[in-house]
Amino acid sequence: MAKENSQHTINKEEKVISIHDVHKSFGELKVLEGVNLDVFKGENMVVLGRSGTGKSVLIKLIVGLLKQDRGNVNVLGKDVARLNEKELNELRLRIGFSFQNSALYDSMNVRQNLAFPLVMNKKHLSKQEINTAIEEVLEAVGLKDKMEQLPSDLSGGQRKRIGIARTLILKPEIMLYDEPTSGLDPITSAEINELINEVQEKYNTSSIIITHDLTCAKETGDRVAMLLDGVFVRVGSFDEVFESQEERIQGFYNYNFTK
Amino acid sequence: MFFTRTKPKRFVFSRGIDDVLIGVYNAYLFVMRFFKEGFRRPFHIRVIIDQCFEIGLRSLTLITLTGFVTGVVFTKQSRPSLEVFGAASWLPSLISIALVRALGSLVTALICAGKVGSSIGAELGSMRVTEQIDAMEVSAINPFKYLVNTRVLATMITVPILSLYCTTVGLFGSYLNIHAHEDTSFISFFENGFSTLSFIDLFTSVFKSIVFGFTIGIIGTYKGYNATQGTRGVGRAANQAVVLSMFLIFIEEIVIVQVSNWIKFF
Numbered sequence: 001m002a003k004e005n006s007q008h009t010i011n012k013e014e015k016v017i018s019i020h021d022v023h024k025s026f027g028e029l030k031v032l033e034g035v036n037l038d039v040f041k042g043e044n045m046v047v048l049g050r051s052g053t054g055k056s057v058l059i060k061l062i063v064g065l066l067k068q069d070r071g072n073v074n075v076l077g078k079d080v081a082r083l084n085e086k087e088l089n090e091l092r093l094r095i096g097f098s099f100q101n102s103a104l105y106d107s108m109n110v111r112q113n114l115a116f117p118l119v120m121n122k123k124h125l126s127k128q129e130i131n132t133a134i135e136e137v138l139e140a141v142g143l144k145d146k147m148e149q150l151p152s153d154l155s156g157g158q159r160k161r162i163g164i165a166r167t168l169i170l171k172p173e174i175m176l177y178d179e180p181t182s183g184l185d186p187i188t189s190a191e192i193n194e195l196i197n198e199v200q201e202k203y204n205t206s207s208i209i210i211t212h213d214l215t216c217a218k219e220t221g222d223r224v225a226m227l228l229d230g231v232f233v234r235v236g237s238f239d240e241v242f243e244s245q246e247e248r249i250q251g252f253y254n255y256n257f258t259k
Numbered sequence: 260m261f262f263t264r265t266k267p268k269r270f271v272f273s274r275g276i277d278d279v280l281i282g283v284y285n286a287y288l289f290v291m292r293f294f295k296e297g298f299r300r301p302f303h304i305r306v307i308i309d310q311c312f313e314i315g316l317r318s319l320t321l322i323t324l325t326g327f328v329t330g331v332v333f334t335k336q337s338r339p340s341l342e343v344f345g346a347a348s349w350l351p352s353l354i355s356i357a358l359v360r361a362l363g364s365l366v367t368a369l370i371c372a373g374k375v376g377s378s379i380g381a382e383l384g385s386m387r388v389t390e391q392i393d394a395m396e397v398s399a400i401n402p403f404k405y406l407v408n409t410r411v412l413a414t415m416i417t418v419p420i421l422s423l424y425c426t427t428v429g430l431f432g433s434y435l436n437i438h439a440h441e442d443t444s445f446i447s448f449f450e451n452g453f454s455t456l457s458f459i460d461l462f463t464s465v466f467k468s469i470v471f472g473f474t475i476g477i478i479g480t481y482k483g484y485n486a487t488q489g490t491r492g493v494g495r496a497a498n499q500a501v502v503l504s505m506f507l508i509f510i511e512e513i514v515i516v517q518v519s520n521w522i523k524f525f
Contacts, residue, residue: 063397089399103394106385117398120405170398 008201010222011041015074016174016206017062022071024057031057033230035071039174039208044200046209046221048241050252053227055210056100059176062208063097064088076173093121096167096205100179102159104151110162111147114138114169121170137165140202141195157188164195168203175199175207181216193219214253226252289481293411296404303409310413314375318421321370326425329362330354330432338440348451351443354433355452356460363426364419364464365512368471371418372504376479379410380500383483384493392484407484411476418472419465426464463519470515471508478504 017039024032031054039045047055060066061073064080073080078091104113114134118125125133138144141161151159160180167175180196181189193216199205209220217224218238225235228248234241242253270277334354341347383406386392395402434448479500486496 060393065393065396092397092399095397097394097397099390099394101389103390105391105394106389117400120400121398166394166398 008042008204010043014041015039016041016076017045017208018072018074019058019061020072020074022058022061022068022073024054024061024066024068030230032068035227035230035232037225037232037235039206041206042200042204044196044207044209044220044222046211046217046224046238047227048211048214048217048224048252049227050212054230055212055227056178058227059097059178059208059210062174062176063092063095093170094173096164096170096172096175098160098164098167098175098177098180100182102151102163104159104162104166106151109148109150110138110143110154113151113162114166117166117170133169137168140168140198141165155188157184157191160184160192161195164199168199171203173205175203175205177207177209177211179211179213180209181211181213186215189213189216190219192216196220228252285485286481289407289484290477292403293408293477296401296408297412299404301404303405306405306409307412307416310409311417314371314413314417315421317378318367318371318374319424321374322367322421322425323428325366325370326363326428327432329366329425330358330429330434331436333357333362333429334433334436347441350437351433351448351452352455355430355456358426358429358433359456359464360460361512361516363429364422364468364471365508367418367422367425367468368475368508369505371414371421371472372475372508373501375414376475376500376504377497379414379476379479380483380486381493381497383407383410383480384486384496385483387484387486388489388492403484407480410480411473414476414479415469415472418475419468422464422468422471457523459519459523463515467512467515470511474507474511475504478507 015038017037019035019037022032022035023030035054035058037045037047037058047058049055057066061068062075062080064083067081075091076094078087080088080091083091105116108116111134114137115130118130118133134147135144138147141164143158143161143165146154146158146162151162154162164175164177164180175196177196180192184192196207196209197220200207207220209216211217221238223236224238224241225232226241226249227233233246234244234249242249244250272280334350337353338347338350341350341353383392386406392402392406395405430449430452434443434445437443437448438445482496482500482503483493486492488495
């Protein structure tokens with residue numbers, strides 16, 4: 001599905017994520033050096049960059065898994081670094097995080113994996129309501145028949161889908177996808193890209209998609225931000241970003257499409 | 260959030276000493292967090308019970324076998340020495356004192372350190388490197404409370420129970436060996452054995468086992484929770500959990516014996 005054909009609306013008046021002058025280092029290694037980025041309501045923002053450029057660090061700052069050294073990360077009107085534990089958990093319930101390797105709980109089957117966040121966070125829900133929610137999200141990701149299987153019995157693509165379903169079960173307003181197509185074959189990758197767009201339309205989410213896969217960026221991104229050497233060197237539509245004659249951007253494009 | 264502090268750029272003493280000091284400080288923070296989280300809801304009672312069953316069942320066969328063999332062998336080896344002094348009738352007392360005061364809890368703790376400590380270290384280590392712990396955190400679930408507190412409390416509950424069980428099986432093994440040599444009744448064996456034991460012996464034994472259980476649980480979870488460097492880190496976490504908890508168990512044994520002797524003296 002080409003991104004240009006999608007029907008969703010982006011509210012450019014409402015910023016759901018606002019990152020301003022963010023710096024992050026690990027010891028001597030500087031990863032982010034003054035990053036600025038705004039994501040609007042309903043928008044899919046793709047963050048592109050080579051491996052090890054700090055893309056995953058950026059989304060870990062958004063959910064408070066890491067703390068920046070300098071700058072502000074504002075999510076749904078809240079300064080993440082200043083939140084106490086309770087406030088941070090309330091914010092996290094409004095954000096879905098799909099991990100690169102799915103991070104499914106391997107001692108639990110699919111049903112238990114999906115029920116776990118609900119059981120732990122929404123204690124008022126009955127068993128029936130939890131089962132309905134599980135069926136609903138499994139239907140959304142097209143894996144209703146895998147309910148009783150263990151993660152080890154699923155393929156890479158199926159695990160990614162279940163990982164996405166586990167985040168959707170809490171009905172998040174923001175989705176963060178960490179390398180959603182890495183390690184997948186082109187057909188499964190295309191299915192995941194389609195799923196990301198379906199989630200955006202059906203659940204009306206705003207998303208950040210971390211990837212180095214240009215096909216994924218083209219198919220899912222309303223805007224693309226190119227992260228190079230710790231800063232965003234260009235932000236815009238896919239074509240606008242790759243119109244740039246800058247050597248590093250062209251090198252990234254050529255490597256992806258000619259390899 | 261990541262728990263372990265990053266290494267300093269410059270070393271205060273030397274790399275080795277600084278690493279040890281940072282490790283001790285991080286372990287201290289970890290233990291303090293365990294106590295802090297222990298008083299906050301939710302308590303995950305169901306998970307603690309499940310873990311108790313898991314730990315108990317995992318170690319039961321080995322503890323039964325070890326306890327029984329310890330009782331039989333200790334009795335067999337002690338008999339000739341006591342017979343030289345014509346004190347073979349003191350055998351039940353000697354075995355009871357040895358098993359209740361030291362061997363029962365120590366043997367159980369060492370078995371649990373090997374079996375349970377390594378398993379907790381590997382399980383949590385694997386969850387850390389595959390981002391399952393991060394996945395809990397981003398789902399607004401407190402992974403420390405759910406994974407660490409439940410496991411440490413389960414080992415604190417289970418190790419004393421297993422220790423009492425090991426002592427009982429050891430005494431039974433000893434009784435069978437004595438019964439094979441002389442016609443001693445079950446009741447007279449236990450009357451003779453327990454006549455030399457005091458309440459403080461039993462209390463110290465249970466208290467020691469609780470401390471050993473805490474050590475096994477906290478070291479296993481600490482090593483697993485802070486595992487790094489992929490599958491290699493998981494193996495290292497499991498290994499270090501065993502080595503460090505065994506080392507601490509021996510130190511604790513010596514300290515607690517000294518303190519209990521001091522209490523008895525007064």
